[in-house]
Amino acid sequence: MGSETVVLTPDEQRVLERLADRVVELRLEVPALLTLESARPLSLVAGQAMIFFEPMVLALFRFPDYRVYASLIERRDALEVLARMIETRADDAHGQRRAARKRPAAPRAPRA
Numbered sequence: 001m002g003s004e005t006v007v008l009t010p011d012e013q014r015v016l017e018r019l020a021d022r023v024v025e026l027r028l029e030v031p032a033l034l035t036l037e038s039a040r041p042l043s044l045v046a047g048q049a050m051i052f053f054e055p056m057v058l059a060l061f062r063f064p065d066y067r068v069y070a071s072l073i074e075r076r077d078a079l080e081v082l083a084r085m086i087e088t089r090a091d092d093a094h095g096q097r098r099a100a101r102k103r104p105a106a107p108r109a110p111r112a
Contacts (some may be wrong), residue, residue, distance in 0.1 A: 006077045015068045016078065020085035029090040036083050040076055047074030 008016070023032045039046065050057075050070035057066060072078040 006081050008078065008081065011065075011068055012072055012078065015065050015072065016082050016085055019069075020082060020089050023086050024089040024093050029086055032086055033083055036079050036086075040079055043076055043079060044074050047071065 023029060047070050050066070050073060054066060054070065057063060072082075
């Protein structure tokens with residue numbers, strides 16, 4: 001996007017951070033980013049579909065932040081923020097995994 005600043009409420013920020021953390025934890029960065037980029041033109045339709053299905057989803061599952069997710073999906077600027085969060089967290093996690101591989105392994109005790 002341009003240089004405009006995206007304004008998110010603390011709730012929206014918390015939800016996006018939690019979602020980005022979970023995506024990186026499951027190592028689904030690439031599929032998530034591809035989905036975000038390819039679905040961006042349909043974000044308004046996806047958000048409206050989530051609102052339409054909300055009563056059924058909430059009847060079956062306990063999902064306290066569903067409405068926040070639905071409102072964020074509709075906003076292309078929020079999707080851009082989510083993509084940047086995922087990229088940043090993925091880079092950090094990759095660096096940590098690389099550093100862990102370079103550390104020498106602790107010597108094992110001989111078996112008796």
